[in-house]
Amino acid sequence: MIKATDIYAATHDGLDIILYYYPQAEGCVDNKKKFKRRPDEDDASACIKRFQDCYKVTDFGDTATAMSPIDICMTEENLRFNEAIARLAARYNVTDELKRSVNKPDIRKRPATADEKEGSRFFELEERFTPDQLKIMGPRVKQEHVDALHWHVARSISYVKNREVITKYSTPTYPIFMRECTIDKPEPGKPSVFYKIYEPLNPDKQWRFSYTPEGAKPKQYINGMAELRAAYRKFNADEEAEFRRTAKEDEVYKEKKLPEAFICSGERDSMCLRSLGYHPLWFNSETYRVTAEEIKEIYKYVERLYNIPDIDSTGIRKGRELALRFLDIHTVWLPSWLTGYRDQRGKHRKDFRDFVELRPDYRDFQNLLQLAMPARFWDSQWSERSKKTTYSINTAHLHYFLTLNGFYTLHDDNSDTVRYIHIRDSIVRQIKAKDITSFLRQFTVDRFLPVDIRNLILDSPRTSESSLSLLDEIRLDFTSYTPTGQYFFFPDCCWLVTKDGIERHEGMLPDGRSVWESNVIGHKVKVLPPMFEIKRMQDAEGCDRFDIDVKEHQSCFFRYLINTSRIYWRKELEYAWEDKGADEADRYRTEHKFDIAGPLLTADEVAEQKLNLVNKIYAIGYNLHRYKSPSRAWALFAMDNKIGEEDQCNGRSGKSFLFKAFRFFMRTVSLSGRNPKLMDNPHVYDQVDQHTDFILVDDCDRYLSTSLFYDNITSGMTVNPKNNRSFFIEFEDSPKFGFTTNFVPRDFDASTNARLLYMVFSDYYHEKTPENDYLETRTIRDDFGRNLMTATDYTDDDWNQDINFFAQCLQFYLSMAGCGVKVQPPMDNIIKRKYKSDMGGSFEDWAYGYFAQEGDNLNRLIVRKEAYEAFVDFAKVSKAYWTMQRFTKALKGFTEICPYVAEMNPASMQNASERLMRKDKDGKTQDMIYLRTTDKVLTADDFNPKEEDDGGVSF
Template sequence: MTIRHSTENYPIFMRECIIEEASGNKPETKFYKVYEPFNCDKGFRFSYTPTGAKPRYYVNGLAELKKAYREFNAKEEKEWVASHEDGKPYKEQKLPEAVICSGERDSLCCKSMGYHPLWFNSETYQLSVEEYKEIMKYVEVLYNIPDIDETGRRKGRELALRFIDIHTAWLPDKLQTYKDNRGKPRKDLRDWLEIHSERKDFRNLLRVAMPAKFWMQYYNKDGKIKTEVDTACLYNFLQLNGFYALHNENAEITQFIRIEGNIVKPVNVKGVREFVRKWVVDRFEDRNVLNLVLNTPKLSPAALESLQEIDLDFTSYTSDSQYFFFPNKTVEVTKPSEKLPGGIKEHEPGADELHNYVWADDVIPHRFKLLPDMFKFKQTKGDDGQIKLDIDVIAVKSHFFGYLINTSRLYWREETEVRFGDDREATEEYVKANPFRIDGEGLLPEQIAEQKQNLINKIFTFGYMLHRYKDMARAWAPLAMDNKIGDIDECNGRSGKSFFFKVLSFLMKTVKLSGRNAKLLDNPHVFEQCTQYTDLLLVDDCDQYLNLGPFYDIITSDLTVNPKNNHVFTIGYEDAPKIALTTNYVPKDFDPSTEARSLYMVFSDWYHQKTEDNDYRETRSISDDFGKTLYAYDYSEDEWNADLNFWLQCCRVYMSLKDTGIKPQPPMANMTIRHLKASMGANFEDWAEGYFSPESGHLDTYLARDDVFNEYQRFSNVSRITMQAFTKRLKAFCKLCPWVDCLNPPELCNAGGRIQRAVQITPELRKTKDMIYIRSLRLDTKLDVNEPTLNFSAEDETPF
């Protein structure tokens, strides 16, 4: 036997709980509830004795309510008999009310206010129909005062809608702005009574309580039943079922919504009325009630403007986490840690720890089941002290993962064609045996490293886009380009760039703009489709002459939206969508400002179209690799689940790297070549290859810049080109030309960065001119550094 004693510092309370009162020879049955509030183990703060005596279902306070009922009627009957000498029998009366509270503490407070409390052993207890009927034998009105935390609100709504005559008294939201002695928001009746301790305050709280039943029935003077809508109770009923008007300062028309758990659906007036009608029919209510619903003007558009307005937080992220919503669960992705090594945490739908609302069309319509990792990232330090990333492919279960691998195979022709020469059969067998391989046979270690670098960049970028949080330190826009080097201004394509962002649109609210329109930004309403709920603004297939500058400007700033027939509004940086761009051309600017705002992406030509103008052996599309169109009607749930797991693993990669300062960029060699070619133009490249050929005599010697400029003008028949534009093209040629070492070697330049020489114009006239010196890669070249150079002055032309 264990005996426990209370002390001044360790109180123990015990309450007698009556199960059944004594009747005749049948003794009273009861049990005792023991409460030790300071027990270190929360699981032992409550206990019951004797063991097994407590029934499974028990309403605390019901025995006391019955006793109060009997005592009340005994007193009333005694007074009745004394005042009615005619012997008219006394009819039992119900008590005015009883109050359902959320626990012992609240019940004690309720009792102190002079009311009869009832409570259950847990918040999850479900009051049965029989228990409800038993309670209503003794009271006219049953009140419920739920806690106003997430669980309390949910259970309060459930009880109100199961028993529509229960009057629910909601504690004011303002109560949560006060903190208890533990620093936590106040939430229950006891907390409220500490602030509002007078009985009139408690009476006022019950006075504003309302039932879910939204109609009243009574007999009119003709003795017929009259049914009317109780307007306040109707809107209470709608609110209990999750119907609200959404607060939106940027919308002129009220948007009605319905909240189910944490999922928000837009509804119209017809949808609201239909819900009420169906609810009445499903409950088999009287036809008068159904007619009331069908005929009432209180469900009209104008009347529904009185629905309670609500301001919801649709934030699905923190700075260190991202939530993904599925029908069967909510998944939280974070950086792996000791508490969560996998970095992926699953929550049950509507879990109390979740405070994030989500639009119904943002719920990913597939069931999620966690799968093992499909790849592993490794970090190493190079000889230069910089962190380098590597990837090990574990299993290509996801088709999207396979697609990313193949669009990263920059050297696929060396791997699958060059190595086998004209043996097409060997090539086909190898491709079939290695459909998704980033470290293919026959490739050099440097080539494999580049391909892995490309794949890592795509995984990182996909994860970056999935994290909705916007950090000024990581304000980037993915810019997807083709790796293939073609002719200048050649429009490469069909490499799978747009598909990358199409898949992102499955997970994000996306607004797509056609970049083919070079005058896209001339439209003042270009962003009118964007709202604060837009996640991704995709400018697809950008024209080579489309000015990308304004898009880069809004990457790090607010987004101003000018809708047609509505007022202009601004979406703050934190809520503005992330921006992504795709182009079949090489961007004209690779300046530091552009690079700081861009996450470059390079797509190989693994997917390509065979034409008469190219040397491809076949046409290959994404569907060819998988034997089906990805994400079409026949895409199985297992295939969806594999992709979903891969996408969340991509997000986890970004979470792991975002605070390291690492920004994985793809191999940019081909992009640099394409950029230089675009900077030159075909006309200039043709001229320069001849004019500065190894046999031309124009290498490793001083050339007057204006003479060279005039030579190009005569060749090209272009008269409007400026010296600045000519210089830019010449610089691009010298960087790209395989036999040129550099333009204007530094040791030949003066302090102003220019080469200047005195040139004999006529026997009598010498003139100082800016010179060009292109040094070739011939090892025997000797520079003439002894010829005097002239100092640069402010009157001279801009340095070369």
């Protein structure tokens, strides 16, 4: 038992506690200075002084009575004494932990005598409990209470083994208790009494209970039942004696029941209940399944039966099960604030003894009884006039019954609409009010209840939506991540994925978490060996390089992802076999069907394909981690690697399949990116709420700018639902974004690159059309002979393989996240596509003609305006559309992709303003352009570096 002196010893004689509540008093210790306890005081009137046992505060502006640190805690937090002790003990880590070196019995051995049989057990009992032993049983427990339940203190317990008597003696730090248990109808040859041995301070909890003699305890046995029967008989004997004193001779006494009995969860809970004057019953384990016959017998003796379960996860589950099996049992639920305190061993409080220790007053328990309800939601009344039973629904009991079955309304700060939910084993499903009514109707059928009760369900206003909307509102924690890990949820378990691997958790979710049913992956899983190994290296310039070793695996999704990363597939699978035999080509294609590092590729080509694959693995892992870090606020941006002509939309490369696979792991909202005015819709995020994990903007139009989403990517987002008020989702809770497009981003500036995590897809999967040169159409199904991730074509093993692959992607990402690494794909072709997009077909045709390799416009100064006019005249375009700024941007793109042009406007030719300015033939200063070829070396004849002029138009 933790005492005030224990807390003072851990808090510098209570000074730490005082300064916790009054930090302003720090300069007033051990001197005569005063401080203000209350900010609104005019004058400082409180002082700190060291007393014999601890520091205390005397406030002369209040009671002028010295307050101990515990008094202060009680005052400032409105706690009772025991609650304050528990609160402070938890805050300052004061425990009364059981220790093997201290909490142990005195064990002695001696040779057995001739009359001491092998295997026999015998004991000596003390006459009374000591005060300390009574406190172990409960804060209110007295000798009369342990006597009533036939508890004794064992002075010693001995047993004979190998002709040696081993005796275990009680000590002040290791008491041994024994309860005499009576069997009403013992089996033939079995004793009518056995003893339950209880060692409450045994550090090994599993060894605290034992029974003697061995085999005497029946399989079905309820502790306290014999005492309840005896109390029933005594009660009626007393009542009958009183009745006989006043009754007439022909009057017959009718037996009466006791008012109530209580099912408790253990020995000490039952003792605390008995100390309050009630009759306890308790089972020998949490797994004991009480029978209907046993409950029926209990009701022979009592009018009302209560159950007081623990409020840990097991206790709550068992309490609900019992309440729903036997609808008339009233359940006394301990208050939830109890778990906020810790016991003397530092563990969360959960049981009735904990409650009595913190709230020992009789009236506190009476308050709990006022809230106890049965699960039976209808009342019945016999009418003498109609000679029939009438039924009515009890609304409070109905709502309680529904909560026992997992029906609630969900607390939602962002909506005025009532959201009905059903919870089963931490899995949450959103439902409608009519689903609750259907459940009630089916319940009455399953329980074979009278038709009048079934009609009540259909006809009563108490089962209408207006009444059901008042169901208990619940707050749930749907957090599925930590900063360093992510949970995956399955029907019978969950996985915690970290950088170190996959950890499986059975049964209930950890830390009271809940999960939407849509986020439960409905497949059986087991953890598989790694499917790949990625090594991170650095080159001579300090840049990151990655290599991947693909292990033996059976994941179809991984194989698909490999092929979407094979950007040199045509060289390997087509061009290399143009002059060779078909059989040899087919054999190679079969052997290397899913090979990221084919032997016909160069080392550089293999490295480029591997980087593409590593980037996809990293991006998948990033998106699966629901945790959002401000330093890694990115959106996935998937595009094709193939360079096409202007406005050529390649597609069919498998991008969308990857992104749509995320829906198996998270709540996803899809938006059509084909509409370039998508963001003009004020209700664009109508389907999004705080539980949405991912927003996919699929198949983006070339003119849909990602800049419209920048704020949503790097900060929170405002949602404006139809027919409801708008609300804001903070960054930490807002969904991640992903984009797929057949076009390149319109911008490759620093702001865009900081927000996007690019993904590049090869054209291994493609569509053959008259406009392209593909030899055939190849789809994902063609590679596997079936559709991937479908209910009809996929087995449980297929799902297990793919789920493991996704989890391993996440594991790789988490291993890189702490290093500040962002794995981008090879971008050469994407940059080229960007430049071709900037030019357009007409400009590219003009530029290759105007700056032909054999022409006169290379390696010489040209007036930019004259070149611009030449293009406008050639392409017959509007200057309003093709502005000088766009022309210059296109010219830069041409310079980057033209194989014989090295640079435009060499830096050595520019003036201090980084512009190329020269006088034209008329002596007028103009903006110039100069395209230097790869074989040209600049000389003094090409320019005059001393000639500078800041005039002209920016270019």
